[in-house]
Amino acid sequence: MADGTARVAAPAGNVHAFNPGRAQVACLDGVSKRFETKSGTVQALDGIRLSIGAGEFVAIVGPSGCGKSTLLRILCGLEQPTEGKVDWGGEGPAPRMGVAFQEHRLLPWLSIEQNIMLPRLMQGRATAADVDRAHSLCKLVGLTGFEKRRPAELSGGMKQRASVARALFTDPGLLLLDEPFGALDALTREQITADTERIWTEQGFAALLITHSISEAVHLADRVIVMSARPGRIVAEFRIDLPRPRTEVLGSPEFGRLCGDIRKKLEL
Amino acid sequence: MKRIALQVSAVVAFFLIWKGYVHFFDVSPLVLPAPERVVVALFRLLGSTDTYYHLGITLAECLGGFLFAIVFGTIIGQLLGRVAILDTIFKPFVIALQVTPKVALIPLFILWFGFGLESKIIVSAVLAFFPVFANSYLGAKSVDRGLSEVFTVGRARQSRRFRLLVIPSSLPYILTGMEMAIVLAIIGAVVGEFVAGTRGLGYLATIKLQELEVDTLFAVVLLLAAIGFSLYFAVGSLRKMMIPWHESASKIAI
Secondary structure, X not given: OOOOEEEOOOOOOOOEEOOOOOOEEEEXXXXXXXXXXOOEEEEEEEEEEEEEEOOOEEEEEOOOOOOHHXXXXXXXXXXXXXXXXXXXXXXXXXXXXXXXXXXXXXXXXXXXXXXXXXXXXXXXXXXXXXXXXXXXXXXXXXXXXXXXXXXXXXOHHHHXXXXXXXXXXXXXXXXXXXXXXXXXXXXXXXXXXXXXXXXXXXXXXXXXXXXXXXHHHHHHOOEEEEEOOOOEOEEEEEEEOOOOOHHHHOOOHXXXXXXXXXXXXXXX | OHHHHHHHHHHHHHHHHHHHHHHHOOOOOOOOOOHHHHHHHHHHHHHOHHHHHHHHHHHHHHHHHHHHHHHHHHXXXXXXXXXXXXXXXXXXXXXXXXXXXXXXXXXXXXXXXXXXXXXXXXXXXXXXXXXXXXXXXXXHHOOOHHHHHHHHHOOOXXXXXXXXXXXXXXHXXXXXXXXXXXXXXXXXXXXXXXXXXXXXXXXXXXXXXXXXXXXXXXXXXXXHHHHHHHHHHHHHHHHHHHOOOOHHHHOOOO
């Protein structure tokens, strides 16, 4: 379509957001998740079919409590699906994954460089090469000079950058971002979103972003998935064909129209 | 500067009130000696080599008990805090022992372990054990869930998880337990000596009581207070050394 979108026809019920004709990194096949709580059963996810291609940036937007975080947690192994399964590209092993959460979750007793190296430290001792990698990641996320500091000495935005650097340490094939910029102020958020696009463009990993912010999703993603309120189902999928870097087209009418279309879908 | 001036003034005022009370109410020196007499007795005490011998004994008992308490308290606290089945089995016993006034067990320990140092170390250890255990237990259960998930996602080795997550998370709690424990350890040592001691500052106090040398008795008490204060302060300083990253380490409470 002329305004840069390609809409997949959405029948009533669950949209199948598969993306065939592209190497897959992760594939959720009919995934449902039920939680048993004191007040009864909660159906968080219902029949999700979603694939993420290699090097693709996918964003999921949806109202609070729609299960989008649960979806991410199933991908990184923190939850197990009640029904359905997760396939990795071509029945192979799971790709290396890095996760950045909404809270920075840095260890307060370690320095920034140690925190970034944590994926290595969790397996054994770090080598000089690991330290070098941590330092270059510091540079990548804009934290040069803070390698030896403790998290308590950094601002919220900087801590979140360190968290993303840690997620990138293992050179992941899939980066999972669970509303990582939600707790930041607007200016920091804009900056860090632009930086994320830059890093993703340079490094080429696949990414899944969970966000409340429609503009953030349109800024970063190749595809935006819209989820319904609980029980979470996919109600729409938008392909974003805007040129990159998207920072240049943030104010454009196409960008605004896309955000508007997505917003309309969310209100349904 | 102002703080120190205020504290010094308070201590001076305390001595003045003490002197005033003894003087104006004609208090018998066998009940409450005047402060200057206690000070004189204190200097006499500090000039005698015997004192240091007794001090060494009490210190040895206290530190011995403290060490046992830290080792066992930390380990058992971590074990019960992290291994559910051990928790279920042993918790009732620990609680039963915890609510028993341990001081009442002292005659039992004397019976079992004799009149020497060993029984005092054990009394000291048993008293000091519980704050260390309780805090270590709490620490083991208080590992931040968010951080724990980071380790799960990273498929961390158990040993690394223990070293990088559990221990640092538990240290603030364990150190708090240690601060409480050192105070109890010295109480245990001294009370043990009261009940059945032949050496040590507690024993010295009972002797001075029997001889009605009340000035010296007060001096011994002051000396014990000073030791307790120093030990507590020493353990408190550990906090700044071991967990400089924790907010509690930036505030030393003196």
